[in-house]
Amino acid sequence: MPSLITNSDIKQFQVRFSPALANKPKSNKPRDQKEKPADPFESPSGGLFLTALPSHNLVLNKFPIIPDHFILATKDFKKQTDLLEEDDLGAAYACLSAYKENGEELFGFFNSGEHSGASQPHRHLQFFPVESMRSGIETGESWGVLADSLLKTPKPGELSYK
Amino acid sequence: VSFLINEFICLLTLTDLPFAYLSYPIPANPTPRALHDAYIALYKSACDMAQKTSTPSTTKQSAISYNLGFTDRIMVLCPRNCEGKAIRNSEGQEVGFVGPNGSFLGGTLLVKSEAEWNILRNDEFKLKDILSAIGLPPKKAEYDEKL
Numbered sequence: 358m359p360s361l362i363t364n365s366d367i368k369q370f371q372v373r374f375s376p377a378l379a380n381k382p383k384s385n386k387p388r389d390q391k392e393k394p395a396d397p398f399e400s401p402s403g404g405l406f407l408t409a410l411p412s413h414n415l416v417l418n419k420f421p422i423i424p425d426h427f428i429l430a431t432k433d434f435k436k437q438t439d440l441l442e443e444d445d446l447g448a449a450y451a452c453l454s455a456y457k458e459n460g461e462e463l464f465g466f467f468n469s470g471e472h473s474g475a476s477q478p479h480r481h482l483q484f485f486p487v488e489s490m491r492s493g494i495e496t497g498e499s500w501g502v503l504a505d506s507l508l509k510t511p512k513p514g515e516l517s518y519k
Numbered sequence: 520v521s522f523l524i525n526e527f528i529c530l531l532t533l534t535d536l537p538f539a540y541l542s543y544p545i546p547a548n549p550t551p552r553a554l555h556d557a558y559i560a561l562y563k564s565a566c567d568m569a570q571k572t573s574t575p576s577t578t579k580q581s582a583i584s585y586n587l588g589f590t591d592r593i594m595v596l597c598p599r600n601c602e603g604k605a606i607r608n609s610e611g612q613e614v615g616f617v618g619p620n621g622s623f624l625g626g627t628l629l630v631k632s633e634a635e636w637n638i639l640r641n642d643e644f645k646l647k648d649i650l651s652a653i654g655l656p657p658k659k660a661e662y663d664e665k666l
Contacts, residue, residue: 367534368532368535368536368626369531369532370531370533370623370627370646371626371627372529372530372531372628372636372640372646373527374629374630374636375527422627423627438581439579440562440581441558441587442555443551443552443555446555447550447554453589453590453591454591456591462591464590464625465588465589466588466625467586468586468620469584469585470581470583470599471584471602472584472602473584473585473620473621474602474603474618476620483621485625490627493528500530500626503623503624503625503626504589504624504626505592505593506626507540507593507595508542508544
């Protein structure tokens with residue numbers, strides 16, 4: 358029996374190839390094992406540094422996937438593989454709110470663990486302005502943030518399983 | 520930081536997601552505590568799904584690999600099973616490897632070469648293959664009803 362497909366069931370994925378990122382180093386592990394791996398979030402400065410929050414720094418990504426790809430990194434070294442803490446999520450939500458108050462949308466993500474696509478051991482969350490995510494998509498084509506399309510019946514504050 | 524205009528972008532449509540995820544609709548003006556409680560609940564459910572004992576309170580290290588994706592409206596946690604999948608051309612030769620990070624929860628998948636992009640474009644089955652490889656199988660409807 359064919360299943361009924363509603364608009365909310367359809368998920369649009371964008372697949373991007375960025376020639377600018379083709380030469381991004383795979384990892385920051387030093388060739389000499391005695392050498393300490395470079396930590397890009399230890400003391401961010403210069404062109405990449407945006408602003409300091411109480412316990413985090415906002416920095417632009419050195420290898421942006423899309424324009425204005427930015428990062429929220431802990432000021433002190435904390436592990437990417439440890440669970441997030443209240444202040445990490447509080448600072449992340451402050452970023453989301455700041456965009457919303459400005460009439461813009463923001464998407465954030467966090468990668469943790471060996472299978473997650475994480476490449477830096479220093480704890481950081483990443484953000485894409487949604488307007489930037491739409492760049493390159495032709496007018497008339499529909500695309501929205503996948504996470505938002507997963508909002509369904511559960512009332513705010515309830516967990517849902519899929 | 521310079522950014523080159525990206526001309527390699529295509530849209531693919533999936534009618535359902537081939538991986539398990541947990542989500543939390545974020546209420547208006549949540550406290551950091553409420554967000555953290557929700558995150559921990561999603562994490563613990565994901566550990567159950569992955570049949571891993573969630574981290575005891577004495578250690579802070581996550582027991583699973585996962586991605587978290589969020590907007591001001593929703594927090595989504597996806598337990599990860601593997602880093603990615605090799606991409607093969609029609610002759611079966613490997614042309615690359617796609618290992619998504621959490622940006623896929625925003626509906627964005629980045630590939631590292633034009634050859635990979637050309638193979639993925641207009642082929643939602645390859646995209647589905649990658650997405651089903653990286654996570655856990657989605658829960659069936661009957662499981663939902665038990666919850």
